[in-house]
Amino acid sequence: MAVTGPKTFGEWRIRAVMLFAAGLVAACVVLSSVPGRAAELTVVATIAQIGEPLGQIAGDRARVETLLGEGVDPHLYKPTRSDIAKVARANIVFWSGLNLEAQMAGLFERLSATKPVVAIAERVPVEHRIGLGDGAHDPHIWMDPSLWQIALQAAVDTLAEADPEGADAYRRRADAYFAQLDAVAAYTDRVVASIPAAARSMVTAHDAFAYFGRRYDLEVLGIQGISTESEAGLHRVEQLVDVLVDKRLPAVFVETSVSDRNLRALMEGAAARGHAVSIGGQLFSDAIGAPGTYEGTYIGMLDHNATAIARALGGKAPQGGMNGRLALIN
Ligand SMILES: [Zn+2]
Numbered sequence: 001m002a003v004t005g006p007k008t009f010g011e012w013r014i015r016a017v018m019l020f021a022a023g024l025v026a027a028c029v030v031l032s033s034v035p036g037r038a039a040e041l042t043v044v045a046t047i048a049q050i051g052e053p054l055g056q057i058a059g060d061r062a063r064v065e066t067l068l069g070e071g072v073d074p075h076l077y078k079p080t081r082s083d084i085a086k087v088a089r090a091n092i093v094f095w096s097g098l099n100l101e102a103q104m105a106g107l108f109e110r111l112s113a114t115k116p117v118v119a120i121a122e123r124v125p126v127e128h129r130i131g132l133g134d135g136a137h138d139p140h141i142w143m144d145p146s147l148w149q150i151a152l153q154a155a156v157d158t159l160a161e162a163d164p165e166g167a168d169a170y171r172r173r174a175d176a177y178f179a180q181l182d183a184v185a186a187y188t189d190r191v192v193a194s195i196p197a198a199a200r201s202m203v204t205a206h207d208a209f210a211y212f213g214r215r216y217d218l219e220v221l222g223i224q225g226i227s228t229e230s231e232a233g234l235h236r237v238e239q240l241v242d243v244l245v246d247k248r249l250p251a252v253f254v255e256t257s258v259s260d261r262n263l264r265a266l267m268e269g270a271a272a273r274g275h276a277v278s279i280g281g282q283l284f285s286d287a288i289g290a291p292g293t294y295e296g297t298y299i300g301m302l303d304h305n306a307t308a309i310a311r312a313l314g315g316k317a318p319q320g321g322m323n324g325r326l327a328l329i330n
Pocket residue numbers: 075140206207208226227228285286
C-alpha cells in the first residue's frame with residue numbers, strides 16, 4: 001500500500017506550515033487583485049489644511065496622517081521622535097514649505113533623497129504668491145481657497161503618480177472636493193462684501209491673512225509679522241492702537257494657534273483712549289479646529305473665519321455659516 005501522507009509528527013508539522021504559507025500567499029494574491037482595493041500607500045502631511053482634504057481625496061486608497069494637531073503653531077513646531085518615525089515610514093510626505101514649517105525643513109530636505117517629499121505651497125506659481133522681499137513669499141496660501149486648490153492639485157498629482165491604479169478615483173474625488181472649495185469661496189465673497197466700507201480692516205495676532213485680504217478686498221493688520229518666531233515690538237502695538245481708534249474698528253481677532261497676549265494689550269490701549277474694542281472671535285489661522293468637528297475640516301475652517309469676520313465687522317452672515325453647521329460663532 002502506497003503511503004502518500006506524512007508519516008511522523010515532524011512531517012505533519014512541516015506540511016502544515018507549508019500549507020498555511022501557501023494559503024497565505026493565495027489569500028494575498030486574491031486580496032491584491034480585488035478591484036478598487038486600497039493600495040498600501042502611507043501619506044504624512046504636516047498641517048491639517050493639507051492632510052484633511054487629502055484624506056477625503058485619497059478615500060480608502062491611502063492612509064493620510066497629519067502631524068500638527070489642533071491649535072499647534074507650525075512656525076514654531078519642532079518634529080518629535082514619533083513624527084520622525086512616521087515620516088521615515090511614509091511613502092509620501094506633503095508639507096507646505098515657503099518657510100512655514102521652519103523647524104522641519106532640514107528633516108524634509110534629508111528625507112527627500114529617499115522618497116517624494118513635496119512642498120505643495122511651492123507649487124503655486126510665483127506670480128500668485130505674496131512677496132516678502134529677498135525672494136521670500138508669504139506661506140499662508142490656504143487663506144485663498146482658489147490658490148490652495150493649486151497646491152492640493154500638486155499633491156493629488158503626486159498620489160496619482162505613486163498609485164496609478166487609483167489615479168481616476170483621486171481625480172474624481174478631487175474634482176468633487178474642489179467644487180466645495182469654490183462654494184465656500186463664493187460664500188466668503190458674499191459675506192465679506194457686506195462689511196461696511198469704513199470697517200474693512202481686520203487686526204489679528206500675526207500676519208496670516210494677507211491672501212484672505214487680497215482675495216476678499218479687506219485690509220489686514222497683524223501685530224506679529226508673517227512668522228510668530230519674531231516678537232511684536234511695542235511700536236507696532238502703539239501703531240495698531242492708533243488704527244483701531246482712528247478707524248473706530250469694533251473688533252480684533254484672536255487666533256487659535258497664537259497667544260492672545262498682544263491682542264489684550266491692543267484692546268487695553270484702545271480702551272485707555274476711550275474706544276472699546278471687542279474680540280471678534282477666534283479665527284483658525286495656521287491650524288484648523290478639533291478633529292471630528294466641522295471646524296476641524298479645511299472647509300469648516302474657511303466657513304468659520306468668513307462668518308466670524310463678517311459678523312464682527314458689521315457685515316451680514318448667518319450664525320451657522322454657509323450651511324448651518326458652525327458651532328463656535330457668537
Ligand atoms: Zn502663520
